[in-house]
Amino acid sequence: MIISVKLFDYDKLKEQLKPGDKIIVLSCNNCAKKCKGLGGRAGLKGLSDKLEADGYNVTLRELCGIACSVDMVAKRGKEECTKKFFEEADVIIPLACEDGEDACALAFPHARVLKVTKTLGIGWGSPKEGVRLTTPLAGVDLSIDDPQGITIDEAAEKLGLFAGGF
Numbered sequence: 001m002i003i004s005v006k007l008f009d010y011d012k013l014k015e016q017l018k019p020g021d022k023i024i025v026l027s028c029n030n031c032a033k034k035c036k037g038l039g040g041r042a043g044l045k046g047l048s049d050k051l052e053a054d055g056y057n058v059t060l061r062e063l064c065g066i067a068c069s070v071d072m073v074a075k076r077g078k079e080e081c082t083k084k085f086f087e088e089a090d091v092i093i094p095l096a097c098e099d100g101e102d103a104c105a106l107a108f109p110h111a112r113v114l115k116v117t118k119t120l121g122i123g124w125g126s127p128k129e130g131v132r133l134t135t136p137l138a139g140v141d142l143s144i145d146d147p148q149g150i151t152i153d154e155a156a157e158k159l160g161l162f163a164g165g166f
Contacts (some may be wrong), residue, residue, distance in 0.1 A: 028067035028096035036164035060085040067100030074107035
């Protein structure tokens with residue numbers, strides 16, 4: 001499983017939005033869901049609810065099975081029930097790995113796609129042990145000696161980032 005965390009907190013996210021932006025929150029229901037609720041239904045609801053409570057115009061809450069698939073993400077913008085929302089979107093906030101963010105940018109070049117996550121590498125998770133990073137990507141400045149890896153919280157803290165949903 002791909003392990004991703006947030007680059008910044010909710011207040012920093014809001015600084016990237018303008019009043020009147022038509023916002024789509026697109027959430028990965030695979031790896032990002034398993035990263036302490038960064039994505040999935042919980043991440044989608046959490047961020048969308050906060051934005052709406054703060055007066056932002058969330059026009060679509062979109063759950064995507066695998067957000068790193070350009071074809072799957074692009075298909076969302078062509079479906080009859082969602083096409084108009086994607087065509088009119090000013091901003092797309094992908095709750096996904098960096099590949100998911102890139103997929104959104106490729107599929108919807110007219111919209112501002114916010115980069116909100118950092119993909120740390122590969123790991124695993126279980127209900128008992130939580131999410132653990134075992135193999136950092138090149139360029140991720142973490143050394144992991146334990147074959148079981150380190151927790152997503154430890155990884156985020158060491159890098160000055162944030163684990164979990166907004």
